Amino acid sequence: MGAGPAALCIAAELVQQDLNISVLASHPPTKPWPNTYGIWAEELESLGIESLLGHRWQDTVSYFGDGNGVPGNQSTKHNFDYGLFDQSLFQKALLEKCSGLSWLIETAEEISFLNGITEVICSSGNTYLARLVIDASGHRSPFVKRPDHGPIAQQSAYGVVGKFTSPPVEKDQFVLMDFRPNHLSVDELKDPPTFLYAMDFSNQIFFVEETSLAYSPPVSWSKLKERLILRLAKKGIEIEEIIHEEYCLFPMNLPLPDRTQSLLAFGGSASMVHPASGYMVGALLRRAPKLAKRLAKSIAVNPPLDSARLAKEGWAELWPMELIQRHRLYQFGLKRLMSFDETLLRSFFKTFFKLPIEDWSGFLANTLPLPKLIVVMLRLFTISPTKVKLGMAGILKK
Numbered sequence: 459m460g461a462g463p464a465a466l467c468i469a470a471e472l473v474q475q476d477l478n479i480s481v482l483a484s485h486p487p488t489k490p491w492p493n494t495y496g497i498w499a500e501e502l503e504s505l506g507i508e509s510l511l512g513h514r515w516q517d518t519v520s521y522f523g524d525g526n527g528v529p530g531n532q533s534t535k536h537n538f539d540y541g542l543f544d545q546s547l548f549q550k551a552l553l554e555k556c557s558g559l560s561w562l563i564e565t566a567e568e569i570s571f572l573n574g575i576t577e578v579i580c581s582s583g584n585t586y587l588a589r590l591v592i593d594a595s596g597h598r599s600p601f602v603k604r605p606d607h608g609p610i611a612q613q614s615a616y617g618v619v620g621k622f623t624s625p626p627v628e629k630d631q632f633v634l635m636d637f638r639p640n641h642l643s644v645d646e647l648k649d650p651p652t653f654l655y656a657m658d659f660s661n662q663i664f665f666v667e668e669t670s671l672a673y674s675p676p677v678s679w680s681k682l683k684e685r686l687i688l689r690l691a692k693k694g695i696e697i698e699e700i701i702h703e704e705y706c707l708f709p710m711n712l713p714l715p716d717r718t719q720s721l722l723a724f725g726g727s728a729s730m731v732h733p734a735s736g737y738m739v740g741a742l743l744r745r746a747p748k749l750a751k752r753l754a755k756s757i758a759v760n761p762p763l764d765s766a767r768l769a770k771e772g773w774a775e776l777w778p779m780e781l782i783q784r785h786r787l788y789q790f791g792l793k794r795l796m797s798f799d800e801t802l803l804r805s806f807f808k809t810f811f812k813l814p815i816e817d818w819s820g821f822l823a824n825t826l827p828l829p830k831l832i833v834v835m836l837r838l839f840t841i842s843p844t845k846v847k848l849g850m851a852g853i854l855k856k
């Protein structure tokens with residue numbers, strides 16, 4: 459169910475397993491996705507699909523200084539390529555892998571389980587039956603049951619692809635996080651910290667996005683827009699032409715789904731967004747083949763498996779104990795970060811990117827095995843300034 463990146467990733471892999479698949483989605487799968495997806499190039503290289511990138515930057519930096527010194531002195535060079543998917547190429551590549559399956563352009567309204575079979579009732583009045591339904595309808599899915607752990611922290615961002623009176627970032631540069639706060643007043647600095655995510659698209663076109671990593675309640679789009687304009691104005695820059703505006707809002711710490719339910723999920727609906735970074739597409743590409751293989755094997759070994767037992771197999775593959783524990787560590791980290799004020803946050807990230815590349819990139823991609831992740835987190839704690847250590851230990855509270 460769905461036609462976003464999660465649905466197409468898992469459908470493409472299920473088709474490779476020769477299973478009988480239908481995809482049910484509110485809109486045709488060829489409709490362009492509304493979001494642009496970024497990823498560290500190495501994540502795609504390790505899968506051999508880096509050709510899906512439409513843009514790639516070698517000059518990747520962040521700024522964690524206070525903004526009052528020489529700009530060059532304040533930059534943290536990542537020395538790690540970052541890219542943006544060529545959206546239509548990515549979508550086309552997945553759709554090609556999906557060839558042969560049937561598409562149902564329908565909106566699911568109700569899902570129920572009857573005699574081991576799943577029944578999906580759509581707004582058209584049509585009903586579909588399946589051995590297993592995988593809900594890939596995004597983080598707002600009303601069908602996936604999950605515990606209520608209180609308020610959800612959301613990542614929010616307001617971005618503009620456009621032309622500017624002068625370049626907002628250096629030529630051929632990608633800025634992961636510009637946290638320099640020198641455009642804000644003392645009072646504004648007390649508000650939740652936000653940073654600039656920006657890139658040069660060449661031909662005088664740039665993407666600039668003011669972002670709040672995670673906050674509950676989320677930082678509003680109007681506040682982010684105001685901050686973006688202030689940040690640019692401080693450098694004497696104005697927006698000359700808006701080509702596209704991006705309004706971004708998604709949950710960072712959605713509780714893990716109830717893994718005893720007979721409905722399986724994948725993507726945003728399965729809480730697969732990385733709780734410390736907000737990235738997910740790399741995880742979809744890495745985890746879809748394993749999930750598809752596990753389901754195919756379960757069906758081959760034991761053909762009469764019903765929805766409940768097949769979903770159980772799927773949940774076990776999607777959220778094994780190792781990944782659950784890693785997820786908990788990331789959620790713990792995010793909770794701490796959300797309690798940091800902007801000075802502490804800048805200090806934290808400055809230290810984080812002093813870790814060896816394989817450590818920080820593995821942390822961000824969620825590819826470090828649990829023991830290694832614990833070592834990296836301990837190493838980060840050890841090299842952090844005392845104030846950050848106290849913050850991480852939960853002793854410093856705003």
Ligand SMILES: Cc1cc2nc3c(=O)[nH]c(=O)nc-3n(C[C@H](O)[C@H](O)[C@H](O)COP(=O)(O)OP(=O)(O)OC[C@H]3O[C@@H](n4cnc5c(N)ncnc54)[C@H](O)[C@@H]3O)c2cc1C
Nearest residue numbers: 460461462463464484496566595596706725726737738739
């Ligand atoms: C603006 C934005 C930018 C992001 N940028 C990045 C990024 O750079 N890198 C990254 O890794 N992650 C990024 N994310 C996070 C995450 O990867 C995205 O949210 C991603 O789109 C989630 O994919 P999904 O397929 O799970 O859900 P969605 O993309 O939300 O797709 C859900 C699909 O289900 C369909 N659907 C919904 N309800 C029903 C229903 N009842 N019946 C049938 N069909 C239904 C929808 O029409 C849609 O096709 C971003 C998120 C946002 C919002």
